[in-house]
Amino acid sequence: MEFTRRYLPMDWEERWRREKERRKRVIEEGGEGIEQDNRELRRIVAYNDSRMGLTSGRGNNEGSEVRMSGAGQERTGELMSDEVFGDEGRNIHTCCSKxxxxxxxxxxxxxxxxxxxTDLTLTTENGNSFHVHxxxxxAVSGFILERLKIKCGEQSVEQSDNEEALxxxxxxxxxxxxxxxxxxxAVVEFAYTGVVVSLNKVTMAQIKAAAQVLVVPRLVELCNNKERLKEGDCALKEERTVSTVEQMKITFQAIEQLWAERVGCDVTLNVDGSFFHVHRVILAASSDYFRGMFTCGMRESRQTCVELHFLFAPELEALISCSYSGNLLLSWDSVFEITCTALQLQFQPALLICLNFMHQEIQADSCLDVASFAEAYGMSELLEEANDFVLRNFREVSAxxxxxxLPAEKLLNFLCCDGLCVPSELAVFRAVISWIEADPEERLAQAxxxxxxxxxxxxxxxxxxxxRAINLRMECFGDKEVELYGSALKEFGFSLPKSQDHCRVRRPKDVVVLIGGDQLNQDVGHRIPSRELWFVNxxxxxxxxxxxxEWRRLSEIPDKPKFRHGVAVMEGMLYVVGGCYFYAKDDIMKxxxxxxxxxxxxxxxADMQEFRSNFSMVVHEERLYAIGGDKDINTNVDSVEMYNPDTDSWSFARPLDQALSGYAVAVLNxxxxISGGFNCEYVCLVSxxxxxxxxxxTYLADMTNERAQHCMEALQGHLYVAGGVCNLRKFYTDQQACEVYDPxxxxxxxxxxxxxxxVGAASVVLEEKFYVLGGYCQDDYxxxxxxHRFDSSTQRWENMGKLPGAVTDIQACLLRLPQHLRQ
Incomplete structure (x- = not known):
C-alpha cells in the first residue's frame, strides 16, 4: 500500500524513509502484522498533515480519545519538572509524576x-506457600536477591544452549x-505495599523472625521501632519515621537498580536490532498493551525475545526507562513522538506525564503544534487547552x-472568537497583514x-x-482586484462600537471571586463591612x-460581615476564616x-483556637495554615494554626520567628x-x-522596599510584589514601587x-496575568x-475597571464554578 508523501519537516522525512524500508522488509518476509502497521502509519500521516496545516480525512479518528482528569491546575499539580539543557541549547526537562x-x-x-x-513460589516448613514475583x-529481601542472581546465572547457561527457548x-x-x-x-505484604497491617504485639515475634531470616532490614527496623514505641521511648517520637509512600519509593529504586544490573530480566524486546532487557511484570504494570501481551495467552507470553517491528527504538527506550524510574526526559523535539508511542502501547502513566508537559510547558512557538497533534489524535481536552492558549497569547503567537x-480557515476561527485576547484590535489587523505578507501571491485572495x-x-x-497607511487598497493580481479599505472604513465609521457583536468578551474557565471587605458610604459617612461574594463572569x-x-453576585457569607480575613481554596472548596466585623477591640473573629x-x-x-485578623491563609500538603495576624487591634501574634479537613480540627504548627501581621504570602514550588508585614511594633518590614x-x-534576600498591607503572587516561577504602605519617618505612606523575586x-x-x-487590596493570577483589586490611598484615605492588571510580556499595568462593592481589606481567589451560574 502506497501513501502520498506530504510536506513533512526534515525529522519526519527520515522517519518516513525508515518506515517505508521497514514496511517493504515486512511484506517480503510474509506481511505478518501489516494491518496493525497500516493503522500506525495512517496515524503518523494524519498527524503530519494536521501539524503542517493540511486538510485530510485520513486517520483523524483513529487515535485514542484521551481524558485528562480534573481541572487544569489539579491535574498539572502532579507533574514535577527540572530543566536541563541539551547540546544544541534546546530545553530538556526531567519530568515525573510524584x-x-x-x-x-x-x-x-x-x-x-x-x-x-508470578514466577516464584515461597514455601514454609509447614507447607504454606505464596506465589509472588x-x-x-x-527488591526488599537479600535472601531472595542472592537466589535470584544464582538463578539468572543458570538461565544464562540454558539460554546459550537453546537460543529458541520459549x-x-x-x-x-x-x-x-x-x-x-x-x-x-508479612514480608510479602511489605514488599508490595510498604506497610504491614498485621504487625502488632501478637505477631511481632513471628514477623521479626521472618524479616531476619529473609534479610529484610527495613522490616526489621519497622519491628524495632514498633517495640520501642510500645515501651514508651520518647526519643523515637522525635525521629522522622519512614512513611508507606517512602517505603514504596525505596523498593522502586531497588527494582530500578536490579534492572540496570540486568538481574531477573525475563524478556528481551527487539526493535530493529536494538535490544532491551526488561522484566515482564514491570512492563505489564506500566502498559496495558504489554499486560495483554504477557497475560492473555499470546505467543509472546512464552517467548524470551519479542520482536516489535512497528516501533522506533528511542521512543521505546524512553518509555521503558520511565517504567522503572517514573521519569521522562522531554523536550519539544521529542514529546510528540514519545506521546505517539505511549498511546500505541498504552503506557498510561507516561502518557499523562507527556500531556502534563504539553500543558505546563506550552509556549507561543509550540502551541500550534500541540493543537495540531491533539486534533490528529482526538484529544479534545488538550485541543481545547492549546486553542485557548492561542487566544490568550494571540499577539505573541502571531509573531x-x-x-x-496556519490555514486561512483556522486563522479566521481564531479572529472571530470573542475570547481573543489582544491589547487592542490593531494587533489583530497587524497579525492578518503579517500572515498575508508571508505568501502574498497565494493569500491576497483570502484577505x-x-x-x-x-x-x-x-x-x-x-x-x-x-x-489606512498600510496600503489597504491592494495591487491587482491576475484577474482579481482586492478592495479592503472601503469596507473597513464603512465598518469603522458606521457600526456601533458598544454593541455585543463588536466587543471582545472573554470568559475564563476559572473565575476571580471577591470575598467580604469594607467600604465607606459617602452619603452617611460611615463604613460598611460586607458579607457578599462576587465573581468575574x-x-x-x-x-x-x-x-x-462583568461582575455577578455569587453568595453571602452565613456569618457577620468580614474584612481582614483569611481565604483559601482546597480541592475546589472555598474556605473563609477569621477576620473583623468592625473596628472595636472585641470585633475580631475565629x-x-x-x-x-x-x-x-x-x-x-470548627473555630480556630485563636482570634485572628489581618492575616493570610495558604494550602500546603492538603492542609490549611492560618499564619500570624492580629489578635486584637494593638497586638499581633507569631502562632500558626493548621486545619485538618479530615477531622475538622485546628492544631498549632511551628510558630513564626516573630509576631507578624499585614504580610503577604504565596506558594511557589x-x-x-512570606514577605513584609508589620512586626510587633507595627513597623513595615523588608524581610x-x-x-x-x-x-x-528560612530567611531569604530582603526586598528593596519595606511594605505591609501589600500583595504577592506567584507567576511564571517568580514572586511579584505590589502595593501596600511603607514607613516614612513617623507615619505610613503609599508604596507604589513594585518588585519581583527570583527564587x-x-x-x-x-x-x-x-x-x-x-493598600489593603486583594490579588490573584488569572491566565498568567497579575491582578490587583481595590484598596485605598494611605495619604488621603x-x-x-x-x-489593575500587570502583563509580564508587555511589562505594563492596565486599568481593567472597578469593583462592584466593598473595596478595602478584601480577599480574592480563583474558583471553578458550575456552568449554570455563568449562563
Missing amino acids: NYPKEVFASLQELWDSSLL ALILA QVHRWSVHTGAGVDHVGLR TAKFQD GLLMTGVRFPLMTFREFREV SLRCGTGLVKDI SAYRYDPVKDSWKRL EGVF MFLYHPERGT VADAWTAFASLPVPH SESGLV
Whole structure:
C-alpha cells in the first residue's frame, strides 16, 4: 500500500524513509502484522498533515480519545519538572509524576492478587506457600536477591544452549526454619505495599523472625521501632519515621537498580536490532498493551525475545526507562513522538506525564503544534487547552514562524472568537497583514475574508490611521482586484462600537471571586463591612485600550460581615476564616466556613483556637495554615494554626520567628513564602522568608522596599510584589514601587510601579496575568475600587475597571464554578 508523501519537516522525512524500508522488509518476509502497521502509519500521516496545516480525512479518528482528569491546575499539580539543557541549547526537562511509585505498586498488587506473571513460589516448613514475583521480593529481601542472581546465572547457561527457548522459567524457594506462615505473609505484604497491617504485639515475634531470616532490614527496623514505641521511648517520637509512600519509593529504586544490573530480566524486546532487557511484570504494570501481551495467552507470553517491528527504538527506550524510574526526559523535539508511542502501547502513566508537559510547558512557538497533534489524535481536552492558549497569547503567537503556516480557515476561527485576547484590535489587523505578507501571491485572495474577523469599530481614530497607511487598497493580481479599505472604513465609521457583536468578551474557565471587605458610604459617612461574594463572569475589551469586567453576585457569607480575613481554596472548596466585623477591640473573629460551589451551600467548621485578623491563609500538603495576624487591634501574634479537613480540627504548627501581621504570602514550588508585614511594633518590614510547618523559618534576600498591607503572587516561577504602605519617618505612606523575586538567584528586581496606590487590596493570577483589586490611598484615605492588571510580556499595568462593592481589606481567589451560574 502506497501513501502520498506530504510536506513533512526534515525529522519526519527520515522517519518516513525508515518506515517505508521497514514496511517493504515486512511484506517480503510474509506481511505478518501489516494491518496493525497500516493503522500506525495512517496515524503518523494524519498527524503530519494536521501539524503542517493540511486538510485530510485520513486517520483523524483513529487515535485514542484521551481524558485528562480534573481541572487544569489539579491535574498539572502532579507533574514535577527540572530543566536541563541539551547540546544544541534546546530545553530538556526531567519530568515525573510524584505519585508514580504508588500507582505502579497498585498495579503490581493487582497482578499479585490475580496470580498473573508470578514466577516464584515461597514455601514454609509447614507447607504454606505464596506465589509472588521474584523481582519484587528481591527488591526488599537479600535472601531472595542472592537466589535470584544464582538463578539468572543458570538461565544464562540454558539460554546459550537453546537460543529458541520459549518457556518462561518458574522456580521455588524454601524459606527454612524460623519463617512461618504469618511472618512470610508479612514480608510479602511489605514488599508490595510498604506497610504491614498485621504487625502488632501478637505477631511481632513471628514477623521479626521472618524479616531476619529473609534479610529484610527495613522490616526489621519497622519491628524495632514498633517495640520501642510500645515501651514508651520518647526519643523515637522525635525521629522522622519512614512513611508507606517512602517505603514504596525505596523498593522502586531497588527494582530500578536490579534492572540496570540486568538481574531477573525475563524478556528481551527487539526493535530493529536494538535490544532491551526488561522484566515482564514491570512492563505489564506500566502498559496495558504489554499486560495483554504477557497475560492473555499470546505467543509472546512464552517467548524470551519479542520482536516489535512497528516501533522506533528511542521512543521505546524512553518509555521503558520511565517504567522503572517514573521519569521522562522531554523536550519539544521529542514529546510528540514519545506521546505517539505511549498511546500505541498504552503506557498510561507516561502518557499523562507527556500531556502534563504539553500543558505546563506550552509556549507561543509550540502551541500550534500541540493543537495540531491533539486534533490528529482526538484529544479534545488538550485541543481545547492549546486553542485557548492561542487566544490568550494571540499577539505573541502571531509573531512566530509557525503562525504563518496556519490555514486561512483556522486563522479566521481564531479572529472571530470573542475570547481573543489582544491589547487592542490593531494587533489583530497587524497579525492578518503579517500572515498575508508571508505568501502574498497565494493569500491576497483570502484577505477580504480574513478582514471580516477584524473588529474595526473597536479601533480609535489614531489606530485606524495606521490601517489606512498600510496600503489597504491592494495591487491587482491576475484577474482579481482586492478592495479592503472601503469596507473597513464603512465598518469603522458606521457600526456601533458598544454593541455585543463588536466587543471582545472573554470568559475564563476559572473565575476571580471577591470575598467580604469594607467600604465607606459617602452619603452617611460611615463604613460598611460586607458579607457578599462576587465573581468575574467575563472580561470585556472595548474601543482602543478600554477594558471592563462583568461582575455577578455569587453568595453571602452565613456569618457577620468580614474584612481582614483569611481565604483559601482546597480541592475546589472555598474556605473563609477569621477576620473583623468592625473596628472595636472585641470585633475580631475565629469562626471558619466552607463554601461548596457545586451545591451552592455553606458549612460551619470548627473555630480556630485563636482570634485572628489581618492575616493570610495558604494550602500546603492538603492542609490549611492560618499564619500570624492580629489578635486584637494593638497586638499581633507569631502562632500558626493548621486545619485538618479530615477531622475538622485546628492544631498549632511551628510558630513564626516573630509576631507578624499585614504580610503577604504565596506558594511557589510547594514552598510557603512570606514577605513584609508589620512586626510587633507595627513597623513595615523588608524581610522575605520561607516558612515550613516543621522546620520553621528560612530567611531569604530582603526586598528593596519595606511594605505591609501589600500583595504577592506567584507567576511564571517568580514572586511579584505590589502595593501596600511603607514607613516614612513617623507615619505610613503609599508604596507604589513594585518588585519581583527570583527564587533561583535569591534576588529582587524592580518592575513597573503601580499607577495608583493599592493598600489593603486583594490579588490573584488569572491566565498568567497579575491582578490587583481595590484598596485605598494611605495619604488621603480615598477609595477608588480600581482593578489593575500587570502583563509580564508587555511589562505594563492596565486599568481593567472597578469593583462592584466593598473595596478595602478584601480577599480574592480563583474558583471553578458550575456552568449554570455563568449562563
